[in-house]
Amino acid sequence: MTALERPYWTEAVFERRDGWDADAYPFNLPVLKGLERLAFHPNVTFLVGENGSGKSTLIEALAVAWGFNAEGGGREHRFGTRPSHSPLHHFVRPIRSSGRLQDGFFLRAESFFTVASYLEGAGASRYGDKSLHEQSHGESFFALFDNRFIGDGLYILDEPEAALSPTRQLAFLARMHELVLARSQLIIATHSPILLAYPHAWIYQASDTGLQRVAYEDTDHYRVTRSFLTRRERMLEVLLKPD
Numbered sequence: 001m002t003a004l005e006r007p008y009w010t011e012a013v014f015e016r017r018d019g020w021d022a023d024a025y026p027f028n029l030p031v032l033k034g035l036e037r038l039a040f041h042p043n044v045t046f047l048v049g050e051n052g053s054g055k056s057t058l059i060e061a062l063a064v065a066w067g068f069n070a071e072g073g074g075r076e077h078r079f080g081t082r083p084s085h086s087p088l089h090h091f092v093r094p095i096r097s098s099g100r101l102q103d104g105f106f107l108r109a110e111s112f113f114t115v116a117s118y119l120e121g122a123g124a125s126r127y128g129d130k131s132l133h134e135q136s137h138g139e140s141f142f143a144l145f146d147n148r149f150i151g152d153g154l155y156i157l158d159e160p161e162a163a164l165s166p167t168r169q170l171a172f173l174a175r176m177h178e179l180v181l182a183r184s185q186l187i188i189a190t191h192s193p194i195l196l197a198y199p200h201a202w203i204y205q206a207s208d209t210g211l212q213r214v215a216y217e218d219t220d221h222y223r224v225t226r227s228f229l230t231r232r233e234r235m236l237e238v239l240l241k242p243d
Contacts, residue, residue, distance in 0.1 A: 003180045003200065004042040006097050008154045009187070011039040012062060013093040026061075026086040029054030033210035040187060041202040043180045047189040048196065048219055049206030056158050058206075059189040060108070061088035063156045068106035103153030103184075107144065107160060142168065145175050151182025161192040169194040193221045 014035055020027050031047075031054035047055040064070050070085040141163045149155055161169050169192055176186060176198060190196060196203060196216055205214045216222055228235050 004183050004185060006099060007040050007042040007185050008097055008099050008101055009040050009066065009185060010095045010097050011037050013037050013095060015091050015093055020091055026054065026057050026088045029057060030208050031055055031058050031206040031211050035211055040185065042185060044176065044186045044188065044198055044201035046196055046201055046203045048203060048221055053206035055189045055206050057086055057088060059156060059158050059187065060085055061092050062187060063106040064089035065092035066094055066154065068156065072106050072108045074105050101152065101154055103150050104155065105148060106156045108158040145172065149179055151179055151184050153184050155179065155184060155186045157186065157188045159190055160188065161190055161195055166194060173198055191221060193225045196221060
């Protein structure tokens with residue numbers, strides 16, 4: 001098996017037309033500052049940033065603009081419990097390649113319970129032999145990754161590490177690589193320095209100045225984690241020092 005050389009989703013164009021108000025949410029989020037086009041790696045593209053930077057809002061808009069259900073699922077799934085997604089997707093124009101997709105899924109950790117309930121109620125059968133609700137959160141995530149994600153697809157994931165232990169995150173790295181070799185493209189918003197280490201990827205980091213492509217070692221997630229692990233006693237002394 002070989003990885004894609006050309007992505008299914010080449011880039012997203014952000015059209016600042018009527019209705020785009022740079023002073024109002026979500027258009028005032030740091031992640032959108034100066035953002036006109038966002039190019040995607042053929043294998044894996046990561047979005048990282050601090051809480052509140054807008055990366056989850058951005059990945060939600062990307063997923064909906066591509067045609068996925070706002071709360072998650074495949075393109076064939078249409079359900080909703082509470083419309084809460086932003087209007088940003090109306091201003092995203094996908095630039096698609098000629099490659100033919102066979103599969104796709106939008107996973108967002110915060111609404112996974114709702115998605116699992118919908119799939120169970122709909123009698124979906126591509127999620128393993130055991131109900132997603134009869135497993136731990138992490139086990140049900142992995143049942144989804146192992147059974148539903150079949151390759152030749154576009155997978156958009158928002159914080160897939162949320163339910164995974166560090167060991168499971170390492171296992172997910174291996175599963176990501178299997179999907180890449182099965183001609184899949186993944187776009188992932190994450191806080192995990194473990195997942196970010198995947199070598200066949202681009203990393204975009206959101207900051208107060210906008211979205212910039214950075215090397216793994218230059219992400220805040222890597223630097224903070226490395227600093228804590230190598231200088232744990234000193235950092236704890238500073239963090240826990242009485243006022």
